[in-house]
Amino acid sequence: xxxxxxxxxxxxxxxxxxxxxxxxxxxxxxxxxxxxxxxxxxxxxxxxxxxxxxxxxxxxxxxxxxxxxxxxxxxxxxxxxxxxxxxxxxxxxxxxxxxxxxxxxxxxxxxxxxxxxxxxxxxxxxxxxxxxxxxxxxxxxxxxxxxxxxxxxxxxxxxxxxxxxxxxxxxxxxxxxxxxxxxxxxxxxxxxxxxxxxxxxxxxxxxxxxxxxxxxxxxxxxxxxxxxxxxxxxxxxxxxxxxxxxxxxxxxxxxxxxxxxxxxxxxxxxxxxxxxxxxxxxxxxxxxxxxxxxxxx
Amino acid sequence: xxxxxxxxxxxxxxxxxxxxxxxxxxxxxxxxxxxxxxxxxxxxxxxxxxxxxxxxxxxxxxxxxxxxxxxxxxxxxxxxxxxxxxxxxxxxxxxxxxxxxxxxxxxxxxxxxxxxxxxxxxxxxxxxxx
Numbered sequence: 001x002x003x004x005x006x007x008x009x010x011x012x013x014x015x016x017x018x019x020x021x022x023x024x025x026x027x028x029x030x031x032x033x034x035x036x037x038x039x040x041x042x043x044x045x046x047x048x049x050x051x052x053x054x055x056x057x058x059x060x061x062x063x064x065x066x067x068x069x070x071x072x073x074x075x076x077x078x079x080x081x082x083x084x085x086x087x088x089x090x091x092x093x094x095x096x097x098x099x100x101x102x103x104x105x106x107x108x109x110x111x112x113x114x115x116x117x118x119x120x121x122x123x124x125x126x127x128x129x130x131x132x133x134x135x136x137x138x139x140x141x142x143x144x145x146x147x148x149x150x151x152x153x154x155x156x157x158x159x160x161x162x163x164x165x166x167x168x169x170x171x172x173x174x175x176x177x178x179x180x181x182x183x184x185x186x187x188x189x190x191x192x193x194x195x196x197x198x199x200x201x202x203x204x205x206x207x208x209x210x211x212x213x214x215x216x217x218x219x220x221x222x223x224x225x226x227x228x229x230x231x232x233x234x235x236x237x238x239x240x241x242x243x244x245x246x247x248x249x250x251x252x253x254x255x256x257x258x259x260x261x262x263x264x265x266x267x268x269x270x271x272x273x274x275x276x277x278x279x280x281x282x283x284x285x286x287x288x289x290x291x292x293x294x295x296x297x
Numbered sequence: 298x299x300x301x302x303x304x305x306x307x308x309x310x311x312x313x314x315x316x317x318x319x320x321x322x323x324x325x326x327x328x329x330x331x332x333x334x335x336x337x338x339x340x341x342x343x344x345x346x347x348x349x350x351x352x353x354x355x356x357x358x359x360x361x362x363x364x365x366x367x368x369x370x371x372x373x374x375x376x377x378x379x380x381x382x383x384x385x386x387x388x389x390x391x392x393x394x395x396x397x398x399x400x401x402x403x404x405x406x407x408x409x410x411x412x413x414x415x416x417x418x419x420x421x422x423x424x425x426x427x
Contacts, residue, residue, distance in 0.1 A: 096353060102346025105353045105375045112378060114371055117346050 024178045024296055025198040027056075029222075031214025033185035035204045036234035036258065039268065041182035042066045043275045044202075047285035051150075052177045056167050056194040057184040058141060058154035066273045069146035071153065077169045078137030079120030079162060084111045088132035095124035095133060120165060141166045143173065150177075163190040187214075187221045195222060199296045201229040202255070208239035212246055219252055228295045230255035232288075253295075256288045298328045300398060301360035302391045307335040309391045315366025316416030318347030324391050325358060328399070347416070348372030355381060364394045364403065367411035385410055 028041040042063050045053040055063040093106035103117035115138050125133035141156040154170040156163055183194040195201055201222045205215040222229045231247055236257040247254050267274045275281045303320035305312045314320035319341050325334040340350035352375035355363055362382045376383055384403040386394050397403050
């Protein structure tokens with residue numbers, strides 16, 4: 001099976017790469033889950049030389065199911081959580097009043113800490129008048145990388161809710177090359193943390209009413225964040241023309257269409273990126289890269 | 298003795314509120330004086346950790362007993378640490394709940410009676426995913 005061997009970037013068949021490629025941060029996001037973010041991110045990464053890939057979908061990272069890299073742990077990520085010194089604490093309750101997430105309960109004789117709810121902002125220790133709060137690290141997950149260093153993934157601990165601090169830390173491993181980031185689905189904090197401070201956002205959708213509904217939400221988010229965006233329609237040919245109509249009305253460019261094709265689905269089911277079985281698609285991803293470069297310029 | 302009851306409104310003849318953390322009101326009954334006091338629950342619309350904040354409020358008003366429908370694990374931790382007795386009932390008014398308690402027909406709970414987030418309405422309380 002081809003899928004069991006490691007996949008590496010190859011030199012493109014055509015010379016489409018301009019010599020001075022600007023190093024960009026490109027996210028692959030979508031409102032709806034299961035539209036093909038990972039498919040687009042992985043195939044894009046394999047098609048464009050000198051790029052890195054970050055799997056920021058830390059709750060269920062799956063890019064490596066298609067890359068088959070051996071991974072090594074590079075960092076255990078922790079967030080600071082408060083520790084109360086009951087000797088110094090006068091139970092004034094200022095810490096609990098300050099905490100927006102109710103991670104502290106100030107009782108007349110004791111302050112209780114609920115670490116799972118703590119976002120690690122450190123505010124409680126700042127407002128404590130008695131210097132009774134110190135901080136300790138709570139592990140939320142790990143960062144792993146391939147031996148080539150071109151691929152990094154975050155892996156959130158099971159049952160953990162704080163995805164954003166792990167994603168923020170993971171983004172520090174972007175490196176010098178153009179980086180492609182596979183974002184978590186939806187439009188909540190983990191997605192926004194991924195998209196924040198990037199140069200371009202690819203919005204992957206499917207041409208169905210469900211895809212359109214969630215595309216609109218995601219498009220509004222990136223518009224609000226003033227990040228240039230383009231749409232990839234995956235499974236083109238199913239559903240209806242609603243997505244195209246919406247893109248036309250709002251001026252959102254459609255930068256690629258991936259057809260509803262049995263060969264793509266078969267490669268996917270075997271864990272093989274379809275640019276490996278249909279190499280002509282590498283050129284299409286390179287063209288899309290050129291389109292993105294133009295939009296960012 | 299002070300009894301705190303979770304209530305749907307600020308009247309003592311209103312129905313008890315089965316959710317603890319997201320109860321709109323607390324009604325405090327003083328068994329010595331027979332007086333009632335009402336207080337809005339500041340945690341009712343919290344983005345997360347409502348049970349914790351509500352329990353802290355009940356401790357702050359120095360209630361000896363809490364009568365409610367259900368308490369989650371975090372709220373129970375805070376209430377038991379504060380030494381507040383928790384009893385549960387359902388489908389009665391605030392006044393009836395106090396009568397039940399005085400007759401001794403309500404059982405004290407010795408652990409959480411609901412899972413975390415059980416009292417969240419649709420679209421509420423996703424504050425943890427930040």
